[in-house]
Amino acid sequence: ESSKYIAEYLAARGFAVETNYCDLPTSFKATYGSGDLKIAFCAEYDALPGLGHACGHNIIASASVGAALALAPLADELNATIVVLGTPAEEGGGGKITMLERGGFAGIDVAALIHPGPVDVDHGNPFAVKHLEVSYTGKASHAAAYPEQGVNASDAFTIAQVAIGLLRQQLAPTVRVHGIITRGGEAPNAIPERTEGKWYVRANTTAEMNDAYDRILKCFEAGALATGCTLDIHEGNAPYSEFTNHDAFTAFYRANAESLGRNFDVPEPLTRMNRASTDMGNVSQVVASFHPYIGINSGTAVNHQHQFAAASITSDADHAVLDGAKGLAMTMVDIAQDATMRAFVQEYSRA
Numbered sequence: 039e040s041s042k043y044i045a046e047y048l049a050a051r052g053f054a055v056e057t058n059y060c061d062l063p064t065s066f067k068a069t070y071g072s073g074d075l076k077i078a079f080c081a082e083y084d085a086l087p088g089l090g091h092a093c094g095h096n097i098i099a100s101a102s103v104g105a106a107l108a109l110a111p112l113a114d115e116l117n118a119t120i121v122v123l124g125t126p127a128e129e130g131g132g133g134k135i136t137m138l139e140r141g142g143f144a145g146i147d148v149a150a151l152i153h154p155g156p157v158d159v160d161h162g163n164p165f166a167v168k169h170l171e172v173s174y175t176g177k178a179s180h181a182a183a184y185p186e187q188g189v190n191a192s193d194a195f196t197i198a199q200v201a202i203g204l205l206r207q208q209l210a211p212t213v214r215v216h217g218i219i220t221r222g223g224e225a226p227n228a229i230p231e232r233t234e235g236k237w238y239v240r241a242n243t244t245a246e247m248n249d250a251y252d253r254i255l256k257c258f259e260a261g262a263l264a265t266g267c268t269l270d271i272h273e274g275n276a277p278y279s280e281f282t283n284h285d286a287f288t289a290f291y292r293a294n295a296e297s298l299g300r301n302f303d304v305p306e307p308l309t310r311m312n313r314a315s316t317d318m319g320n321v322s323q324v325v326a327s328f329h330p331y332i333g334i335n336s337g338t339a340v341n342h343q344h345q346f347a348a349a350s351i352t353s354d355a356d357h358a359v360l361d362g363a364k365g366l367a368m369t370m371v372d373i374a375q376d377a378t379m380r381a382f383v384q385e386y387s388r389a
Contacts, residue, residue, distance in 0.1 A: 040083035041066060041124050044099060048122055051107060059124065060140040062133065066124040067142070070106070071113030075380060077370050078121040078143070078325075079105050080151040080318065082128045092347040093129065093314075094154035094334065097359055101152045101332070104363025109370060116374040121146065125317075130169060132275040134317040138324065148326045148373055148383040151318060152362040154350060155311035155331040156340050157304040160292040162281045162329035165214060165240035166247045167315035169274040172198075172217075172258055174267040178231035188229025189266045195219055195233050198261035205257060213250045214240040236274065240315055243280050279319040286379055287328040287369065294368040295330070298361050304333075311341050326383040328369065332362045 041064040042057075049055040053068040079102035082095040106122045113120050123142065127133035137143060153162070176189030202215055209215070217237030223230030239254055241247035255271065262269035292302060312331050321327055335354035339345035349355060373379045 040096075040099065041126065044081055044083070044103060044122075044124060048103065048106070052110065053106075053122070060137045060142040062126060062136065064124065064126040065133065065137065065142070068106070068122040068124075070110045070120040071118060073113055073116060073118040075116065075118040075374055075384070076121060076145050076147045077109065077118050077374070078123050078146045078149040079103075079366060080123050080125045080134070080149060080321070082125055082151065084127055084129050084131070086129055086342065089342060089344060090347045091350050092342050092344065094341070094346065094350040094355070095128070097154040097332075097334065097350055097355055097362070098151050100359045101362035101366060104359060105366035105370070108363060108367040112371070116371065118374055123149075128317055130274065132278065132317045132320075135276045135278075135320050138320060143321060143325050146325050147387045148370065149321055150328045150366050150370070152366055153311070153316075153329065153331050154334045154341075154355070154358060156308040156336050157331075157333040158295065158300045158302050159309050159312040159331040160295070160302055161283050161288045161312065162316065162318070162331070163283075163312050164278070164281050164315045164319050165242065165313055166244045166278060166280045166319065167238050167240040168247055168251050168277045170217070170237040170239065171234070171272055171274045172237055173232065173234040173270045174262060174265070175232050175270070176230065176265065176267040179229045181227045181229050185229060189231075190229050191233040191265070191267050192223050192230040194261035194265040194267040194269070195222075195235060196261075197264050198258045201257035201260050202254060205253060209250060209253075210241070210246070212242040212246065214238070215250070215254055238315075244277065247277065276320075278315045278317050279323055281316070281319040281329060282322040282327070284326060284328065287326075287373070288330075290372040291328060291330050291365055291369045294372070295332075295361070295365045298364055300332070300361060300365070308340070314341065324387065326386045330365065332358045332365070334358045
């Protein structure tokens, strides 16, 4: 519904819209103008199971649309083509990675989006992340009458989690490991025959993430070895990369945002939302990109909390949408009008 609404909204305002973009039913490409510099704003609109818009992707989509509408009248003057890409499934689906693989970012010279958080941060610094789907298969049996005939798949997860917990002391502070058990058994009086879970392994870089994963994998293997279960582990979707920032983009955005009254003089931990993993990191490896964060005055509420979802539809959030749209648009104008930056993004993205 969100994808359809945005596509129709842009079409009504003169954008040429292609739906089912990259053969993804909730993706689209909206284009205005025909200039040499191809500028893209990414619109995310997915939400979280059980939490709704607790990461504020409604704000991301709105700000990207606003930035595109602001630049459309300047397309000829800037010799630019303005594009809005509907990018589904950032929350654990890797939609942008699929779009990259299918040529969805081909020809784009510079891309951006702005993400809400508790406070403003002028650049993204996300962890690389590997998404894992883990399952153990054992053998069911009556837990009271015939326990010795069972092979307990729940115990396998317990052993793996204990092993991961003990490993944490030896992991670098730049590594994060966390997950949930999505299936723990069917009945308390039956030895669990199958258990399933989803886990993330994060680190500052893809190389560090892969090294950490090799050690985490041994913890899951330990669960299978100790219980006699069979382990099945595979990636839920392609890994998200770290983000490639460009100092000039960050400086442009920060100056523009400060001219709108935004404040970047805030301490941790509220600024740490810029560490959250994103498939925009993969885009930044092949397309010159920037990814700032805009505060929505959520108080003590942080992303992925019910309270943040409530804060994402307040008047302060609406103000953040407008400031975010202006900041993105103004920064793209700076890039387009700076001959060095214009040449840089076209060389970077067309290499």
